[in-house]
Amino acid sequence: MIEFTLDGRKMEAREGETILGVARRMRIEIPTLCYHDEVSPFGACRLCVVEVKDGGKWQILPSCQTPISKGMEVRTESEPVKESRRLAAELLYYKFPGVPVVREIAGKLGVTIREEDKESNDCILCGLCVRACREVVGVAALKFMDRGLGRENPEPQIGFDAEKCIGCGSCAYICPSGFVKMEAVDGKRIIWDKVFHMASCKVCGRYFAPIEQLEFISRKTGVPIDNLMMCTSCR
Amino acid sequence: MDTVVFSSWKGKVIDNRKLASRRKAPEEVGVPKLEGEKYSALMGWNGLVIADPQADVFSLTRAYLTEARRLSCGECSVCMISIDLILDLLKGMESGQITDGIEEITKVVKGVAKTAKCNFGRNVLTPVGDAVNYFKADFLAVAQRKKQAVDGPYNSYVTAPCMQACPAHLDIPGYVELIRNYRFADSLELIRERCILPGVIGRACTHPCEEACVRNSMEGPVAIRLLKRAVADHDLETETRELKRPREERSERIAIIGAGPAGLAAAYHLRLMGYKVTVFEALPKAGGMAAIGIPDYRLPKGILQHEVDLLQRQGVEIKLNQKVEKLDVNKLEKEGFAAVFVAVGAHKGTNIGCEGEEESPYVVQGVEFLKRVNLGEKITPVERVTIIGGGNVALDCARSCLRLGFKKVEIVYRRSRKEMPGNKEEIEEALHEGVKITYLAAPVKIIRKGDKVTAIECVKMKLGEPDESGRKRPVPIEGSNFKIKTDMVIAATGQKPDLTFLGEKERAAATTGWGTIKIDADSLQTPVARIFAGGDCVSGPATLIEALHMGNEAAKAIDSYLHGKKTNKKISLSGVDLTDQREEIGVLRAEPQKPPILPLEDRLRGYDEVEKGFTAKEAVKEAERCLRCYRLIVWK
Numbered sequence: 001m002i003e004f005t006l007d008g009r010k011m012e013a014r015e016g017e018t019i020l021g022v023a024r025r026m027r028i029e030i031p032t033l034c035y036h037d038e039v040s041p042f043g044a045c046r047l048c049v050v051e052v053k054d055g056g057k058w059q060i061l062p063s064c065q066t067p068i069s070k071g072m073e074v075r076t077e078s079e080p081v082k083e084s085r086r087l088a089a090e091l092l093y094y095k096f097p098g099v100p101v102v103r104e105i106a107g108k109l110g111v112t113i114r115e116e117d118k119e120s121n122d123c124i125l126c127g128l129c130v131r132a133c134r135e136v137v138g139v140a141a142l143k144f145m146d147r148g149l150g151r152e153n154p155e156p157q158i159g160f161d162a163e164k165c166i167g168c169g170s171c172a173y174i175c176p177s178g179f180v181k182m183e184a185v186d187g188k189r190i191i192w193d194k195v196f197h198m199a200s201c202k203v204c205g206r207y208f209a210p211i212e213q214l215e216f217i218s219r220k221t222g223v224p225i226d227n228l229m230m231c232t233s234c235r
Numbered sequence: 236m237d238t239v240v241f242s243s244w245k246g247k248v249i250d251n252r253k254l255a256s257r258r259k260a261p262e263e264v265g266v267p268k269l270e271g272e273k274y275s276a277l278m279g280w281n282g283l284v285i286a287d288p289q290a291d292v293f294s295l296t297r298a299y300l301t302e303a304r305r306l307s308c309g310e311c312s313v314c315m316i317s318i319d320l321i322l323d324l325l326k327g328m329e330s331g332q333i334t335d336g337i338e339e340i341t342k343v344v345k346g347v348a349k350t351a352k353c354n355f356g357r358n359v360l361t362p363v364g365d366a367v368n369y370f371k372a373d374f375l376a377v378a379q380r381k382k383q384a385v386d387g388p389y390n391s392y393v394t395a396p397c398m399q400a401c402p403a404h405l406d407i408p409g410y411v412e413l414i415r416n417y418r419f420a421d422s423l424e425l426i427r428e429r430c431i432l433p434g435v436i437g438r439a440c441t442h443p444c445e446e447a448c449v450r451n452s453m454e455g456p457v458a459i460r461l462l463k464r465a466v467a468d469h470d471l472e473t474e475t476r477e478l479k480r481p482r483e484e485r486s487e488r489i490a491i492i493g494a495g496p497a498g499l500a501a502a503y504h505l506r507l508m509g510y511k512v513t514v515f516e517a518l519p520k521a522g523g524m525a526a527i528g529i530p531d532y533r534l535p536k537g538i539l540q541h542e543v544d545l546l547q548r549q550g551v552e553i554k555l556n557q558k559v560e561k562l563d564v565n566k567l568e569k570e571g572f573a574a575v576f577v578a579v580g581a582h583k584g585t586n587i588g589c590e591g592e593e594e595s596p597y598v599v600q601g602v603e604f605l606k607r608v609n610l611g612e613k614i615t616p617v618e619r620v621t622i623i624g625g626g627n628v629a630l631d632c633a634r635s636c637l638r639l640g641f642k643k644v645e646i647v648y649r650r651s652r653k654e655m656p657g658n659k660e661e662i663e664e665a666l667h668e669g670v671k672i673t674y675l676a677a678p679v680k681i682i683r684k685g686d687k688v689t690a691i692e693c694v695k696m697k698l699g700e701p702d703e704s705g706r707k708r709p710v711p712i713e714g715s716n717f718k719i720k721t722d723m724v725i726a727a728t729g730q731k732p733d734l735t736f737l738g739e740k741e742r743a744a745a746t747t748g749w750g751t752i753k754i755d756a757d758s759l760q761t762p763v764a765r766i767f768a769g770g771d772c773v774s775g776p777a778t779l780i781e782a783l784h785m786g787n788e789a790a791k792a793i794d795s796y797l798h799g800k801k802t803n804k805k806i807s808l809s810g811v812d813l814t815d816q817r818e819e820i821g822v823l824r825a826e827p828q829k830p831p832i833l834p835l836e837d838r839l840r841g842y843d844e845v846e847k848g849f850t851a852k853e854a855v856k857e858a859e860r861c862l863r864c865y866r867l868i869v870w871k
Binding site for chain 2 (some may be wrong): 033042043044045046047049054057059060061062065066069080083084085088091092094095123124127130136140143144146147148149150153155156
C-alpha cells in the first residue's frame with residue numbers, strides 16, 4: 001500500500017491506483033467526461049484535474065492519468081482546481097454549446113448556460129469510441145485524427161475505417177454526446193454510414209447482431225459461425 | 236533588427252518604448268536571433284520581442300494564433316478551443332462588436348498555461364498574455380476603431396528541442412504522437428519525409444535528439460530512436476507500406492555515385508519528384524557504411540535490405556559492383572544525366588602514424604576489417620588483437636572480434652573514457668561483453684616478425700589543454716613506454732574519402748585541405764558544374780543521420796538547380812535554449828520503457844541482434860511519455 005494525503009487526510013492507495021480511482025472509492029466527486037472504467041484514461045477533457053504536490057511545486061494534473069506515489073499530496077477542491085475545471089468546462093461549452101452532456105457538466109461547474117442554444121450532437125473529441133473499439137472490442141476501426149506540423153487536417157476528428165468495422169455498436173453505446181448514431185431499418189444496421197446486414201436468430205427469427213460481428217467472433221474464438229446464429233434469449 | 240524596443244522573452248520585461256536612448260542590441264538583452272534575418276516584431280513560446288516601434292502587435296498576435304492553431308492537436312479541451320476563442324475575440328474587436336476583450340483573454344491565457352495537456356499547450360498562449368498586457372492600448376485602439384490592424388505577410392518557424400538537435404530535423408513530436416494514437420503506418424510516412432532508412436537509423440543512430448529531450452532531466456529521455464525502430468519493424472513484419480510514387484515523370488536523369496545513406500536519401504526524393512535516378516555502387520551491397528560498417532548484432536541484414544528493396548520498387552535504379560573509376564561529366568551528360576550527386580563516403584582508413592603499420596594480414600584498417608566481416612568473408616581469429624581508436628569503428632571491430640572467436644580483445648585509446656567519441660551504450664556493451672579498454676595510451680611502434688605481429692609498443696598519455704575540437708589534447712608522458720603482447724593490430728583512428736575517381740583538374744578545384752570535397756553550403760554544388768556532393772565525402776566521417784540529411788538537401792538543391800528555383804532560406808535560431816520555458820511542464824511522472832537485451836551468454840555465439848525492439852504496446856506506452864514540446868515563432 002502507498003501512503004499519501006488526499007485533501008489533508010492520510011490515506012492508502014493500492015499499487016498503480018490513480019488519484020481518480022481512490023477518489024471514487026472514497027466517494028469524492030470528481031467530474032469527468034472522457035473517462036470510462038473499461039478503457040484506458042486519456043486525459044483529454046481536463047475536467048478531472050486536481051492539484052498535486054509530488055516533491056516539487058503544486059501542479060494541476062489530470063486525476064484519471066496520475067498514479068499515486070508515496071508521500072504525494074492531493075487537493076481535489078482547492079480554488080486552483082475549481083478554476084481549472086471551470087475553464088475547461090467554459091471552453092467546452094464555448095465550442096459545443098448545444099451538446100446536452102457538455103451543458104449539464106458545465107452548468108454544474110458554475111458556467112452560465114443559455115437556454116436558447118440549439119441542441120446538437122457534435123463530436124466532443126473525448127476519444128471514448130476510439131478506445132472502446134480498440135481496447136474492448138479489439139477491432140481498432142476508429143482512430144484519432146489530430147493535427148500537427150505538416151498534417152493538413154483543418155479540424156481534429158475521429159477517423160473511421162469501414163473495412164475494419166464489424167458493426168457491433170460499442171462506439172454508439174459509449175459516445176456521451178450522441179454523435180455516433182446507430183440506426184436499425186428492416187434487417188439492417190447503419191453506423192458511421194456503413195450498412196450492416198443483421199443475422200436473424202434461427203430459433204425465434206429476431207434480428208440480433210450484424211453478420212460481420214458474428215464472423216469476427218467466430219474468427220476470434222474458433223466457434224463455428226453456425227453455432228453463433230442464435231440470439232442470447234434463445235441460446 | 237537594430238535595437239530592442241520591447242521584450243518579454245523568458246519573462247524578463249524590457250520596455251524602452253518611451254526611452255529610445257536606452258534601447259540595446261538583441262545580443263545584449265538575450266532575445267532570439269534569426270540567422271541572416273532581421274525582424275521588426277517576433278512572437279514565440281517564450282515571449283514577445285518588438286524592434287520597430289510601429290509594429291502592429293494586434294496583427295502579429297493574430298498571425299501567431301493562426302499558426303498555433305495548426306499545431307494544436309485538438310486532443311484536450313483547452314488548447315485549441317482557447318485559441319479559437321481568442322481569435323474570435325480579436326475578430327469581434329476588429330469589427331467593433333467587442334470593445335474590450337482584454338480581461339477575458341488574460342483569464343484564458345492564465346488558465347490554459349496550468350491546465351493544458353501537453354507542453355505545447357501549456358506555453359502557447361504565454362506571449363499572447365504579454366501582448367494584451369503590455370500593448371493593451373494597441374488592442375483597444377483596434378476595438379474602438381481608432382486604428383486598423385494590417386495583416387502580414389508573417390513568417391513562421393516550428394521546432395522542438397529534439398527536432399533542433401536532430402541533424403535531419405525530423406518531426407519527432409509528430410511521429411511520436413502518431414504512435415501514441417496507434418497510427419504506426421502514418422507515423423512511418425511522416426518519418427520517411429526526412430529519413431528514408433528508419434529501420435537502420437532506428438537502430439544505429441547516435442540519437443542527439445534524446446540528449447535534448449526535456450524528459451532527459453527527469454526520469455530519462457523518450458526513447459525516440461527505438462520508437463522509430465518500432466514503426467519500421469512493424470512495417471517489415473506486418474503491413475508494408477510502399478514508398479510514395481512520383482505524381483508525374485520528368486525527363487531528366489540523375490546519376491548518384493554511392494548508395495550510402497546520403498545517396499539513397501537523395502535518390503528517394505529525386506525519384507519522388509519524378510526524376511529517373513541511377514545509383515552507381517562500387518560494393519556488392521547497397522547501404523554504404525550502413526551495409527559494411529555496422530555489424531549484424533547492431534543491424535541485422537534484412538532491415539537494410541527491406542529499405543533498399545522499397546527504394547528499388549519505387550523506381551530507383553541501383554547498379555551494384557559498378558565502381559566509377561573516372562568521373563566524366565561530359566560522358567554522363569551524353570548518356571542523358573543532367574546532374575551528378577557524389578556521395579562516395581569516407582571509406583579509406585587513415586594511418587596511425589607509427590612505425591611498423593604497413594598493411595599485412597595482421598595489421599589492418601578498421602573500416603576494411605568491418606567490411607570483410609559484413610560481406611561474410613572468412614576471417615581466421617588469432618589469440619590477441621589490439622584495436623587503436625575510440626570511435627564506433629573501434630568498438631564495432633572489438634565486438635565483432637569477440638564474436639569471431641578472438642580470445643583477448645583490447646582497445647587502446649589516447650584520451651580518457653569521457654572523451655571517447657563512440658556511443659555511450661556501445662562502450663558499455665563492449666565492456667560488458669569482455670573488451671578491455673586501455674585509456675590514455677597511444678601506439679608508437681608495431682613490433683613485427685615479417686607479416687606477423689608480436690607486440691605493440693605504446694606510450695602513456697596525459698590530457699593537456701583543449702584543442703580546436705574542444706576535447707583535451709593528449710600529451711605523451713616521456714619515458715612511460717610499455718608493450719602489449721598482441722597478434723594483430725586494427726587501426727581505427729579515422730577515415731577519409733577516396734577521391735581518386737576525380738580527374739586531376741576536378742580534384743584540384745573541388746578538394747579541401749582535409750581531403751574532402753568542397754561544396755557551397757546552401758546549394759551543395761561543387762566548383763565543377765553540374766556536380767553536387769554530400770555525406771561523409773564532404774563532411775569527413777560523420778553519422779548516418781548527418782549523411783542522410785545531406786542527401787535530403789541535395790535532392791532539393793538539384794531540383795532547384797535544374798528548374799531555376801530559389802532554394803528556401805534556412806532558418807536557424809542561434810543562442811536560443813529550446814528547453815527553456817516560462818510555464819510549468821505539468822508532467823506526469825513516467826519511467827521509460829526498456830526493451831530486452833540479449834543475455835551475454837547468447838551474444839558471442841553469433842551475430843544475433845543484441846538490443847530487442849519494443850512491442851506495439853510498449854511503443855505506445857513510451858510514446859505517451861512525449862511532452863510534445865513544439866516551439867513556434869512568428870515574425871515579420
